[in-house]
Amino acid sequence: MTHTTVASEAGARADLAALPDLSWRPFGREDLPAIAEFYAGCEAHDRNPERQSLAGLQEFWDSPRSRPDADTLVGYDPDGRVVATAWAGCNRAVTEQRGVYLGGAVRPDRRGEGIGRSVLRWEIAHALAWDHATRQEGYGPLAMRLYAPSDQADVRDLAERHGLAVERYFFEMSRQLGDSPQVPDLDDVAIVDWDSARSRETHQVVDRAFHGHWGHVDRTDEMWDEATGSEAFRAEWSVLAIESSTGTVVGAALNCAYEQDWRATGIPEGYTDQLAVAQSHRGRGIARALLLESMRRFAVSGMQAATLSVGAANPSGALRLYENLGYEQASSTCAYGLVRQAQH
Structure with a gap:
């Protein structure tokens, strides 16, 4: 693995400005x-299974947690066309791990000109400068990550040249809905509609269920509310598992509609964004029931497929469950990361 010298943020910004025939400014809402x-x-060219949407970009821009004025740049050519983005989204709400999303891209017909190299250098430099300027005692490590299709060689080479290593592979999985099995009855557990009044309780159950999983950090209430209030979230598809004897939430399936994916594939699908069961209640078929009820709701709404993503090294046995329910791998995404440990 080779490494480029980490530039100062000002130096990296100057490198962007020096690229010929490109002018840069932070993302404006317009x-x-x-x-x-x-x-x-870009996503169509790269066959990327994870796609941006206008609504998602607007939600990012509008979020009180976001700083698009600081964390983003868009490069235009003299004809006013977007050629590249530089996006180092710093999560300012969580300190257990200081996460930075590296979401830059370069238009396919302008690749090979050194633009991507300058974009990634600025993203890393911005992340390091932000962390240095704001770090306090007790903060966790800085984790900078980008995601790309596993077979996208240009991103792999660019990432490795800048010190980012392969951290995880994720499988995007899909199941046709024509023959969804019947939802089973469970002893002392009922699968019920999403209830916004129980959102806080569900938040705690979901976060606890993912403790110890790669990349997980507990979300603030604001982050949770943004996820369950997003344009993509579908309350009518989402379901809770309630223990009848105690009336407590012991599991949940939070489901979404990513319509930008439908336009790309031509297949309307329901996406299970979060599937969680309390550790104390695992091994009782609750996750299976949550998924089957989700499938039933997708089908009633006219969806043709059920989809989800799972880490290839997920320790919970989730991949085996999904395969047993008929999900098949449709594509693969790779997470590249550069982690700087907290200095004590």
Whole structure:
């Protein structure tokens, strides 16, 4: 693995400015339709299973947690076309691990000109400068990560040249809905509608269920509310597992509609974004029941497939469960990361 020298943020920004025929500015809300169209073109070229949407970009821009003025840049050519984005989204709400999302991209017909190298250098430099300027006693490590299709060689080479290593592979899995099995009855557990009044309780159950999983950090209430209030979230598809004897939430399936994916594939699908069962209640078929009820709701709404993503090294046996329910791998995504441990 080779490493480039980490530039100062000012130096990295100067390198971007020196690229010929490109002008850079932070994402403005008025830029988002053009940026969404730009990402769609990149994702189609790269066969990326994870796609941006205009609504998602707007939610990012509007979130009180976001700082698009500091964390983003968009590069335009003289004709006003988006050529590249530089996006180092710093999670300012969580200190257990200081996460930075590296979401830059370069238009396919402008790759090979050194733009991507300058973009990633700025993203890393910005993340390091932010961490240095804001770090306090007790903060956890800085984790910078980008995600790309596993077979995207140009991203792999770029990431490795900048010190980012392969951390995890994720399988995107899909199941046709024509023959969904019947939802089983469970002893002392009922599968019921999503209840916004129980959102806080569900939040705690879901976060606890993922303790120890790679990359997991507990979310603030604000982060949870943004997820369950997003344009993609579907309350009518989402379900809770309630223990009848205690009336407590012991599991949940939070389901979403990523319509930008439908437009790309031509297949309307329901996506299970979060599937969680309390550790004390595992091994009782609750996860299976939550997924089957989700499938039933997808089908009633006219969806043709049920989809989800799972880590290839998931320790909970989730991959085996999904395969037993008929899910098949459709694509694979790779997470590249650069982690700087906290200095004590």
